[in-house]
Amino acid sequence: MSLPLRVEALVKRFGPITAVDGITLDLQPGECLGLLGPNGAGKSTLIRSIVGRVVPDAGTVSVFGSAADSAGARTALGWVPQELALYPRLTCRENLESFGRYHGLAGSALEQAVAWCLDWAALLDRARELVKNLSGGMKRRLNMAAGMIHQPKLVLMDEPTVGVDPQSRNRIFEMIEKLHGEGMSIIYTTHYMEEAERLCDRIAIVDHGRIIALGAKEELVQRAFASRSEVQARFQSSLDHVHQWVERRGGRYVDGVAQFSIEHPTEIAGLLDDAANAGLELVDVSLRKPNLESVFLHLTGRELRD
Amino acid sequence: MIVAIVRTAMVSLRRDRGALALSFILPVVFFSIFAIIFGSRRNSTPKISVIVVDEDHSRASERLVKGLEQEGSLFVSTRPAPKKGVPQPEYTAASAEAAVKAGAAPVALIVPRGFGENPISFEGAGTGPPVQLLKDSSDMVASQMIAGLLQKVAMTSMPDVMAEVGSKYLDQYAGGFTPEQRKRIDSGLNQLRREESQSGGTGSGGGERNAGLISVKARDVVGENKDNPMVSFYAAAIGVMFLLFTASGAAGSLLDEAESGTLDRVLSSRVTMTTLLAGKLVFSSLLAFSQLVLMFVWAWTVFKLDFIAHIPGFVVMGLSTAFAVGAFGMLLASVCRTRAQLGALSTLVILIMSSIGGSMFPRFLMPEAVQKAGLLTINAWAIDGFTKVFWRDEPVSHLWPQVLVLLTVGAVLFAIARKLAQRWEYA
Numbered sequence: 001m002s003l004p005l006r007v008e009a010l011v012k013r014f015g016p017i018t019a020v021d022g023i024t025l026d027l028q029p030g031e032c033l034g035l036l037g038p039n040g041a042g043k044s045t046l047i048r049s050i051v052g053r054v055v056p057d058a059g060t061v062s063v064f065g066s067a068a069d070s071a072g073a074r075t076a077l078g079w080v081p082q083e084l085a086l087y088p089r090l091t092c093r094e095n096l097e098s099f100g101r102y103h104g105l106a107g108s109a110l111e112q113a114v115a116w117c118l119d120w121a122a123l124l125d126r127a128r129e130l131v132k133n134l135s136g137g138m139k140r141r142l143n144m145a146a147g148m149i150h151q152p153k154l155v156l157m158d159e160p161t162v163g164v165d166p167q168s169r170n171r172i173f174e175m176i177e178k179l180h181g182e183g184m185s186i187i188y189t190t191h192y193m194e195e196a197e198r199l200c201d202r203i204a205i206v207d208h209g210r211i212i213a214l215g216a217k218e219e220l221v222q223r224a225f226a227s228r229s230e231v232q233a234r235f236q237s238s239l240d241h242v243h244q245w246v247e248r249r250g251g252r253y254v255d256g257v258a259q260f261s262i263e264h265p266t267e268i269a270g271l272l273d274d275a276a277n278a279g280l281e282l283v284d285v286s287l288r289k290p291n292l293e294s295v296f297l298h299l300t301g302r303e304l305r306d
Numbered sequence: 307m308i309v310a311i312v313r314t315a316m317v318s319l320r321r322d323r324g325a326l327a328l329s330f331i332l333p334v335v336f337f338s339i340f341a342i343i344f345g346s347r348r349n350s351t352p353k354i355s356v357i358v359v360d361e362d363h364s365r366a367s368e369r370l371v372k373g374l375e376q377e378g379s380l381f382v383s384t385r386p387a388p389k390k391g392v393p394q395p396e397y398t399a400a401s402a403e404a405a406v407k408a409g410a411a412p413v414a415l416i417v418p419r420g421f422g423e424n425p426i427s428f429e430g431a432g433t434g435p436p437v438q439l440l441k442d443s444s445d446m447v448a449s450q451m452i453a454g455l456l457q458k459v460a461m462t463s464m465p466d467v468m469a470e471v472g473s474k475y476l477d478q479y480a481g482g483f484t485p486e487q488r489k490r491i492d493s494g495l496n497q498l499r500r501e502e503s504q505s506g507g508t509g510s511g512g513g514e515r516n517a518g519l520i521s522v523k524a525r526d527v528v529g530e531n532k533d534n535p536m537v538s539f540y541a542a543a544i545g546v547m548f549l550l551f552t553a554s555g556a557a558g559s560l561l562d563e564a565e566s567g568t569l570d571r572v573l574s575s576r577v578t579m580t581t582l583l584a585g586k587l588v589f590s591s592l593l594a595f596s597q598l599v600l601m602f603v604w605a606w607t608v609f610k611l612d613f614i615a616h617i618p619g620f621v622v623m624g625l626s627t628a629f630a631v632g633a634f635g636m637l638l639a640s641v642c643r644t645r646a647q648l649g650a651l652s653t654l655v656i657l658i659m660s661s662i663g664g665s666m667f668p669r670f671l672m673p674e675a676v677q678k679a680g681l682l683t684i685n686a687w688a689i690d691g692f693t694k695v696f697w698r699d700e701p702v703s704h705l706w707p708q709v710l711v712l713l714t715v716g717a718v719l720f721a722i723a724r725k726l727a728q729r730w731e732y733a
Contacts, residue, residue, distance in 0.1 A: 014733075051574050054733045071576070079574050083567030102575035146571070 002065030004029055004076075004154040004185035005050065010059035012045050012209075019045040020056070021209035027154070032176075032186040034200030036193065036292060038302070042209035043189040044082060047158045050187070051079045063154060075103075078152030080144045082159045088132035092123050092142050095131060096149050103150035117145035120175060137168025144175060154185045161195065173198060193292040205296055212299050217292060224298045225290040231260045231268055234283040235275065245278045254303055261290075261298075324650025332654050339661050342676060353381040353674070354448045357402045357414035360384070364422020366467060370456075370520075371417065373463030377455055383411065403440050406527050407698055412445035412670070413452045414527075425467055426460055426519040436521035442528040444539060444697055445670050453522060460519045468519070469494070528698055538696030539668070539689070541605040546627060546688045547656065547665040549594040553635030554652035556590040560639045561648060564730055579731050583636060583724055590632035591625075598624045611696065618702050619695030626712040627688040633719035634684060640726035659683040687711045 005027035012020040019042045027033050035043045048054040050061050052069025066072030086095050096114045105113055118124045121141040131139060144160055157176070161169045176199055180186060190196055196203050197217055205213040205220070213220050234257055235242045246253040249271065251260040260271060265287055275282060290298075297303055319325055358374055360367050375382045386394040386405070397405065402414035416438035424434035437456065441449035461468065473491050560583075563569040572582060602620060606613035613620070638655065642648040660666055662676055663685025669677050680686040691708030694700040 048570075048733065051570075052732075053570050053574060074574065074576060077574070079571065081567050081571055085567040085571040087568065088566075099571070099575065102572055102577045104576050150575075 003027060004064060006062045008060050010049055011057045012049055012054055013057050018209050023211055025204060025211060027185055027187060029185055030183040032180050032188060032200045034196035034203040035189040035206050036196045036203050037206035038191050041206040043206050044158055047156050047189060050156060051077060076153045078147040078155040080147035080157040080160050082162060084139050084143050086131050086143060089130060091128050091130055093127040095142060095146060099146045100149045105150060113149050113151060117149055121145040137164045140164050140172060156187045158189050197292060207300050220295050221290050224295045225261060228261045228263050230288050230290050230294055231262055233258045233285040235280040236283050237280045242280060245280060324646045327650045327654060335658060353379060354451055355381045355411040356452055357383050357397050357405055357411045359397045359399055359402045359416045361419050362417050362421040366422040366425040366464060367417045369463050370459060373459035377459060403527050406440050406442050409698060412442045412448035414440040436523040439522050439524040440527045441524060443526045456522060457519055537605050537609040537611045539693060541601050542689045542692030543665040545598050545601045546685045547660040549597055549631045550634060550656045552597055553590045553594050553631040554638045556593050557586060557635035557639035558645055558648050560586060561642060561645050569730055579727055580724060583727060587632050587636055587720060590635050591628040594628035594631050595624050616695050619705060622702050622705055622709060623691040623695055626709045630684045630712040630716040633716040636723040637719045640723040659685055664689045684715060
């Protein structure tokens with residue numbers, strides 16, 4: 001049986017900028033794969049290449065064995081774009097009906113699909129509401145539902161939680177978890193580590209158009225840090241002074257926080273003694289297990305939010 | 307503080323190219339168009355077409371026709387243009403009337419049999435048969451100009467006839483001439499006739515203008531039974547202009563969808579760009595046609611336009627026009643990058659098209675060059691077609707030139723729009 005998605009050596013350039021630089025990845029049936037990376041990393045271009053909205057300069061994309069942008073791929077793929085791609089002057093139901101018809105649905109099949117989408121997005125009571133009158137969170141949910149109207153086998157979600165409040169975000173997570181639980185294959189792009197950790201079976205860390213790490217969260221952390229922990233400390237001293245000391249100790253200084261990777265918690269004492277000897281005044285210190293943010297920082301030297 | 311506000315506004319305006327164009331380019335372009343149409347008329351007065359039928363073939367009638375032919379502001383036709391190189395027979399009264407009805411000329415003059423026996427009169431209505439002036443009253447200027455020029459030509463091309471008639475009046479009312487006076491008058495008249503025959507009967511004028519020397523009987527041959535003759539013209543003229551605005555606005559939804567990302571989502575479904583554009587074109591055309599229906603029904607109910615009798619012609623012209631303006635809207639939308647650009651460009655283009663295409667004032671008032679330029683607009687062809695339907699009462703089969711042009715224009719504009727829309731298809 002063909003994989004839901006296979007991307008091989010995909011390259012896409014926009015003038016001098018290489019947005020996607022030789023990405024290869026496979027998606028297993030029923031898997032939720034996260035594409036985690038900062039803005040401009042190339043996640044959306046990769047998604048648009050899979051949907052067929054971007055023609056790659058090199059490489060191939062196949063969706064259940066069909067080439068991207070083929071009729072087979074269009075039927076199998078659902079796409080939730082980052083933008084609110086809706087008709088604001090139509091109601092929720094009318095939007096879903098329109099997109100359903102664009103996918104060739106009609107009659108009772110269309111009615112059932114619309115009903116399922118409204119229920120899935122918890123918008124049944126808002127079915128007759130004009131989209132322009134909905135809250136931001138509701139629009140996001142409808143935007144997702146519109147991508148599911150033709151009941152695809154693989155869904156691509158491009159930062160579906162952008163600009164929504166925490167409560168709405170939770171609701172969106174529940175929607176995705178429900179889909180995942182039903183065996184849907186999902187590609188989920190985000191620059192929020194927590195989302196990728198919560199929703200995704202595997203995570204591809206994307207930076208400058210390349211996948212720099214791919215695996216389950218634990219694998220990625222293990223690969224980057226093994227059994228090491230992370231110490232974060234803040235000092236009330238001049239920035240230059242702290243920065244010089246952090247570099248000398250082999251750590252990183254990001255947003256006013258000194259970060260060190262240590263093998264054992266007992267190493268903290270030596271670290272703080274050395275800081276005191278260097279004339280730094282400690283404000284607070286914490287020890288934590290490395291997470292995806294730490295992995296990204298470790299691999300790129302930059303924070304995910306940069 | 308005020309300076310800061312002005313400065314901010316100026317920078318904003320400078321960066322909004324659409325608003326900038328509307329503020330500075332449109333007024334200059336518009337002024338130039340009006341200046342060309344009305345300001346240069348002293349140098350290039352549009353010639354008025356007139357069909358002349360000489361049923362009399364007398365010396366006086368021939369000199370009158372020749373005088374009209376040599377009148378600089380007239381374009382005189384005595385026979386239709388050759389067909390496939392074959393000269394056509396001279397117009398008759400009937401064929402001249404048919405030609406005016408068909409719009410070949412706004413006026414026809416019929417010089418009747420017996421005209422030469424008593425061509426002019428100083429007493430208003432002459433004793434001879436009057437010259438018939440058959441007119442299309444949609445061109446209010448042409449018939450009045452020709453009526454005046456006819457009197458002028460009578461004076462300048464037939465001075466001997468005027469002198470002869472004048473001497474008869476003097477003889478009759480002053481108690482008669484002495485033989486010596488009669489001899490001198492006859493000698494003078496002979497001299498005038500000799501000069502006229504040598505100069506070809508084109509006197510330079512200079513005599514006292516005296517309207518009514520030639521008896522003229524005017525008759526409307528087009529629109530004579532219309533309750534409100536100009537309503538159909540304005541319904542079409544104004545209608546087409548607003549159709550163009552409506553169509554470009556409707557097509558602008560394409561830009562909204564492109565900006566919001568909806569277009570991408572639509573194109574990721576089974577809908578192709580060609581299907582999408584065709585759907586938008588059908589919508590724009592239906593919207594435009596509905597607008598036309600509303601406008602003409604309003605004209606029918608309020609201004610007594612004879613709509614019911616012309617429904618078949620209206621439907622044919624309405625659908626053709628709606629298709630052309632719909633495609634025009636698609637083209638504008640596919641050329642522009644944003645709604646703001648579309649607003650500025652459509653205002654500029656539509657107002658220019660409407661001014662030279664006859665939506666703002668009739669094209670027959672314009673210089674010939676502008677009239678010809680007007681044929682490059684949808685407005686001109688649509689207005690001509692609606693005029694045929696509502697003004698000339700022509701059958702649907704006579705609408706084929708206008709329908710053909712509008713459908714062809716629509717198809718070509720749509721094809722160009724489809725080509726330009728490729729930029730939305732794939733990145």
